[in-house]
Amino acid sequence: MDLNSPNWFISTVKYFQKLNETKPEKFGDWYTTHRKLGFTLGVCKKTEYYFNFSEDKIFNEKEKLKLCYIFALHQVFIEKNDSNLNFTESISLFFSSQFNISIPNDKKLEDFITQRIRKQEDKKLKNWEKVLPHSLLYCDIFAWQRFLTHNFNPHFLFNYQAFVLNKLSVFIEAVKPVTKQEKRYLQNFTESADNLKMADLSTFKSNDLTKQEKAYIVELIILTAWIDSHFTDEELSTIQQFQSEFKIESAELNESINFIEDFLKTSDSENLFILSESKFSIVQKKLIETTKHQILKNKKRIVQEISESKELVMLLAKSTKQKLSKEEQKKVKTQLIDIFKIIPSVAIFLLPAGSLLFPFIVKILPKKMLLPSAFIDENNSEP
Numbered sequence: 001m002d003l004n005s006p007n008w009f010i011s012t013v014k015y016f017q018k019l020n021e022t023k024p025e026k027f028g029d030w031y032t033t034h035r036k037l038g039f040t041l042g043v044c045k046k047t048e049y050y051f052n053f054s055e056d057k058i059f060n061e062k063e064k065l066k067l068c069y070i071f072a073l074h075q076v077f078i079e080k081n082d083s084n085l086n087f088t089e090s091i092s093l094f095f096s097s098q099f100n101i102s103i104p105n106d107k108k109l110e111d112f113i114t115q116r117i118r119k120q121e122d123k124k125l126k127n128w129e130k131v132l133p134h135s136l137l138y139c140d141i142f143a144w145q146r147f148l149t150h151n152f153n154p155h156f157l158f159n160y161q162a163f164v165l166n167k168l169s170v171f172i173e174a175v176k177p178v179t180k181q182e183k184r185y186l187q188n189f190t191e192s193a194d195n196l197k198m199a200d201l202s203t204f205k206s207n208d209l210t211k212q213e214k215a216y217i218v219e220l221i222i223l224t225a226w227i228d229s230h231f232t233d234e235e236l237s238t239i240q241q242f243q244s245e246f247k248i249e250s251a252e253l254n255e256s257i258n259f260i261e262d263f264l265k266t267s268d269s270e271n272l273f274i275l276s277e278s279k280f281s282i283v284q285k286k287l288i289e290t291t292k293h294q295i296l297k298n299k300k301r302i303v304q305e306i307s308e309s310k311e312l313v314m315l316l317a318k319s320t321k322q323k324l325s326k327e328e329q330k331k332v333k334t335q336l337i338d339i340f341k342i343i344p345s346v347a348i349f350l351l352p353a354g355s356l357l358f359p360f361i362v363k364i365l366p367k368k369m370l371l372p373s374a375f376i377d378e379n380n381s382e383p
Contacts, residue, residue, distance in 0.1 A: 003063040009110035012067065013087060016074045019051070030075045031212040034141065037068055038263060040216055041223065042134040044068035065134060066117055072141045080148035094147045097154055116140075135192040135220075136161050142213050155198060162199035163206075164217055165189055167242065171221050174238045181227045206246055214246040215256065222260045254291075292360055298343050299364055305339040306361075307369055312336070316362050317370040332358065 002008060031040070038045045044064035051067060059067065077087050085093065092103040095112055103109050117134070139161050146152040168189060172182045190196075206214065221242055225235040243253045295302060306312055312335045315328055324332065362370070 003059065003066050007110070008066070009070065009113055010088075010106055012070045013074065015051075016071055017087070020074070020078055030072070030079055030145075031215075033075065034068070034072050034138070035259070039065075039068040039072060040138050040219065041263065042137060062117075065137075069113070069117055069137065069140075072138075073144055076141060076145050077148065080145055082148075090148070091144075094144055097147075098143060098157055100154075135189045136164065136194075137192075138216065139164070142210075142216070155200065158194055158196065158198040159200060159204045160209075160213070161193040162196055162201055163204055164220065165193060165196075166201065167217055168221060168224055171224060171238055171242070174241075175225075175232070175235050179227075182224070185224060185227045209246075214248065215252070218242055218246060218248060218253065219256050219260060222257055226260070226264065250294075288357065291357060295357070295360065295364065301343060302339065302361075303365060303369075305342070306336075306365065309335055309339075313365075313369060316358070316365065319358055320362055320370065329358075336361065 003012070005011070034040055037047065043061070044067065047059065047064050047067055051071070073091060074087060077090060081087075081090060083090065088106060088109060092109050095101065095109070096103050101112070103112060117137070139157055142160060143152065143157040146156055165186075168186055172178055172186055209217075218239070221239055225231050225239065239257075240253070242248075243250070306316070312332065315324060315332050318324060318328070319332070
């Protein structure tokens with residue numbers, strides 16, 4: 001597959017059609033899949049995990065973005081389409097109605113999409129501005145989803161982009177002082193947006209947005225908080241105000257914070273400005289404190305659930321005397337995750353930082369629960 005050939009769009013669509021026919025179960029919820037790829041944040045990584053190309057082809061950043069864009073459009077089409085039109089017919093109609101242009105054939109459609117993806121690639125950006133070279137491209141996917149589910153108006157994309165920019169502006173202005181990086185970052189978003197003159201936010205309300213559309217905005221705000229390499233208590237407090245406005249659960253917000261943290265730490269994109277890992281200590285501390293509070297609120301139920309697993313009690317008891325092996329730590333975490341899954345407010349333990357909570361978990365357990373297990377473990381270890 002040559003993503004720079006004149007017919008790259010059609011060949012890519014055919015590939016994803018075939019992929020969907022052979023392994024439709026490989027992809028879960030469309031938004032979750034795109035998020036894992038990093039596409040909701042304007043980049044694409046680890047595409048090889050989702051797309052197994054027959055040829056040994058290594059795609060560059062721009063080619064990956066093309067793949068992710070068409071993949072996202074196609075995946076939403078497969079899940080949401082209920083018309084008699086095929087993918088190319090539907091997407092042509094969508095862009096025609098959205099941008100008031102004529103797309104009479106596949107060649108015109110390919111040219112339009114090529115230009116849309118190339119929108120910013122010639123800009124000379126520095127540092128954090130490179131994190132989102134296609135900042136608002138994912139708004140297309142939300143507009144496309146609405147188009148397919150008949151919950152669409154021709155101005156949704158413009159209004160939604162303006163709404164995103166408004167919330168980012170509110171966040172930046174609320175956190176003083178405003179740095180040069182923050183101003184340039186917001187400018188990059190603004191330049192990514194389509195014709196803002198067509199936007200009308202007078203009747204555009206957050207309550208009208210889907211859960212995914214709200215989550216997307218919040219994660220862009222969290223990402224914005226890192227543009228100066230710091231995540232302060234004031235920024236977290238401001239983010240929590242957006243959490244209240246969008247009616248997002250605490251566990252979901254914490255998971256989003258963790259997702260952005262993990263994205264910044266692990267991304268192998270050459271376009272990303274990777275932050276020092278030590279800078280994340282503020283976030284980690286906040287997450288752990290929040291989790292401890294939730295654990296104490298649900299202490300009785302947690303203790304009861306743990307007491308029903310003899311192996312888990314023994315391992316927790318052992319951890320008070322010696323360091324657990326990697327395999328033992330994995331067992332403890334797996335079993336605790338299973339327990340916490342049934343307590344939504346404590347589901348944040350799914351975070352990587354969850355291992356740091358082992359001593360706290362042990363602390364809330366009754367001594368009579370731990371001592372017999374510790375005694376048994378010690379006896380079993382004797383020659």
